[in-house]
Amino acid sequence: MLLNPSFLKLNKTPLLMVLLCLVFYWVFAYNLVRTDYIKLLSLYIALFVLFYKLVQRFKNNSSFLTYLAFGFRAIFILAIPNLSQDFYRFIWDGRMILEGFNPYLHTVESFISQGQFPVAQAQELRAGMGFLNASHYTNYPPINQLCFVIAGLFAGKSILGSVIVMRIIIIAADFGTLYFGKRLLQQLKTPVYHIFWYILNPFIIIELTGNLHFEGVMIFFLIWSMYLLYSRKWAWAAVVLAFSISVKLIPLIFLPLFFQWFTKQDASISYFNRISKLLGFYSIVGITTLLLFAPFHSSQFIENYTQTVALWFQNFEFNASLYYIAKAIGYSFRGYNEIAIIGKATALIVLLFVLAVTFIRKNESFIALITAMLLVLSFYYFTATTIHPWYLATLLILSVFTKYKFPLVWSFVIILSYLAYVNLNSADKSENLFVIALEYTVVYGVFIWEAFIKKAPRNLEA
Template identity: 60%
Template sequence: MLGLANLYKYHKTPLLFILLSSLFYLSFAYDLVRTDIIKLLLLYISLVAFAFQIIKTIGFHYRLLVISAILFRLLFLFAIPNLSQDFYRFIWDGRLIFEGYNPYLYTPDYFITNGLFPVSQSQELYNGMGALSASHFTNYPPLNQLCFFIAALFSGKSILGSVTVLRLIIIAADIGTLYFGKKLLERLKLPSYRIFWYILNPFIIIELTGNLHFEGVMIFFLVWSLYLLHSGKWKWAAVVLACSISVKLIPLMFLPLFFWWFVKKENKLLGIKKLLLFYSIVGATTLLFFIPFFSMEFVSNYSKTVSLWFGDFEFNASIYYVAREIGFLITGYNEIVIIGKVLPIVSLLIILGFSLFRQNNTIPKLTASILLAFTCYLFLSTTVHPWYIATVVILCVFTNYKFPLVWSVALILSYLAYSNSSNSENLWVIGLEYLIVFSAFIWEVLLKKRIEIYSSKSSGG
């Protein structure tokens, strides 16, 4: 009782913000329709302000921060996601596996158009996932599918039950990210409270726990891998990194950035051998996860589905939209097929540049390179769903960059597309979003250091 009295006495202000945040999260989870843009913006902006105040006023009362982070997530436990319909496909895939089907070999359209209902609530799940998802083969890697299967195993005939199981998995992953993220920050002699920029970020709570996006699980394995790498356990780091890739393919593009971690100047030959072994472990472990689903048909279906993200889909893009408009002016057509092939090549060249010309031999340098390379990839992508930004938010925790935090606030503007029945984007709104993001990026990455160096030279330093 004395502890509670002291907590109330010395932490009245943060407790008030925690209470207000809880009420706003409840409203977000159970009383929000995504077409109600005004309410969406007011709730989100308020939650961002409350999170800032909680971290600012609470000091480093670690236990209270952890309790708050878990509480906010548990408030969503029995809510059906209201900003994304992807979870219907997650449940569909998990139930397919439970019934003995390979989810990579069949589209939902195949079953429904042939009058087949392979899983419980087939029609409801089919209607919920939407025509776009239903017409394509699944693109979720095997460990992600394992999460879907667990949901089917424990709650195979209830959509809400499946949602609850999936949400518990994501919450557990976030707790793991908190644990290893804090330990890694302490090893790096960086302020450990930085992990709460991620854990208490309303964007992370809403997009991952609320909307059931498995970037949270991927990020858990990525942070754990970085921790193992810093601890000298690089072989285990490779195994865990493969787990991250097997949840979402995103970390595959980070592999070249590990070059200088292993290839030291004093013994390059030994370093190259370690690097190749590291890549071999990552590759072998990833392939091992795919083996239960493997067939030539699977390879064909999966490669086609992944390629769609570069040549067919477009949402919340930045540089691509500018290139698209230029294409319209020149040819009168949407040149996504051509632009969608060129931009990934530019992204690859940027990643190779960061890999070969930056000495990524410490965790802060490595995470900074991954952050900047992946940011450039997102700037050049045709499709940037809000939850993609989660990766740059966690990476900035281990660097001095803050622009991902700005992005995590500004991206709520992308949801204004849902204010109309056709879900069409307002390019002026997207332009405003990226004006904010690019301004923060250019200031931090290109201008800030130069101004500091210039000021230092001018003062004779």
């Protein structure tokens, strides 16, 4: 029995740590405003330290760590997200589909500005999401929209009810990631407890379960796909990868990296057959993704969707690193912000980096493939104009299978990005560049140490 008297007697201090986590998560979920940065930082730092100690203490007791992961997530069930308002748009999109509207063809503002309220609680949802979100077309892919629809089916007239349904979906996805992640780690002969650097991480619990970001669902499909690929079920892996792309588009950046996995593996078959498998893999991913988007297809959909996605490269900026340096240099010469130019240049640089990693770096083994995925995504985030905290979830899960721990460190210091909200109600709404510099100094320092200085074995013990 897990919690027998001898267990309790021998683990008084760790169980006190668990109790503190439960209290701190409850305060985080129900008694925190994101502009209260002192409480925010204090709670997050405390939770992160406790999380690290718990994983170290119980790394050989996966069952106990799993119960903790479930229990901590359960605390958030009835909480309205307090660090992000994106969920209001999720609810809007799901209810729009149930009302027979294509959510990609209409902005929220196009209805509200004309006094039209096509869904239940339309005015509350518009007020919650804010003008910026309401004035743009949705950019959430079809499987993500399906999650929103499910919330609408079960709670079509309750915001809290919709939140609960979406939260249950995200929690279920996390435990799917736990299941396939553990099996993949076992196959790779890597310590299984490494999966808890992701599953039990307060960053993941707060950003995904707490704030309802669907990176968790995308990651579930991604890890499932990688498990299938390692098991030589490449056709099914392609289908599941398409599902991952259809939650969030970010896995598209990984597609070129599969080249060597298919062309350098299984020397018992001809190179022509290996190329055929690769092309088959890409074809299945492409066709499945297109089929998932097909119900929403129209010429206006393509225009609206590409326009919305382009905004992230040419209009928005938040918590960036190298981009802010390039911006400052450009501003010193021209006297104005050149985000459109820098955004296009960055996209080209990232593409060239992906191709270099694809064809120059050796990505023949499975660990090498996942490491390549980690490095490519890291480069993209290092150069991006916008890095919201929840973006790091994908980096964190990939790092579980590699020697790199800088994403774990980043998941700790990323909380500093929320200090930007301190200025929202002031005349100066700009980010604190000193805080951003502190965040990235830590991240780049650890990354450079791990990538270029430290010599460590692949299966690094914590």
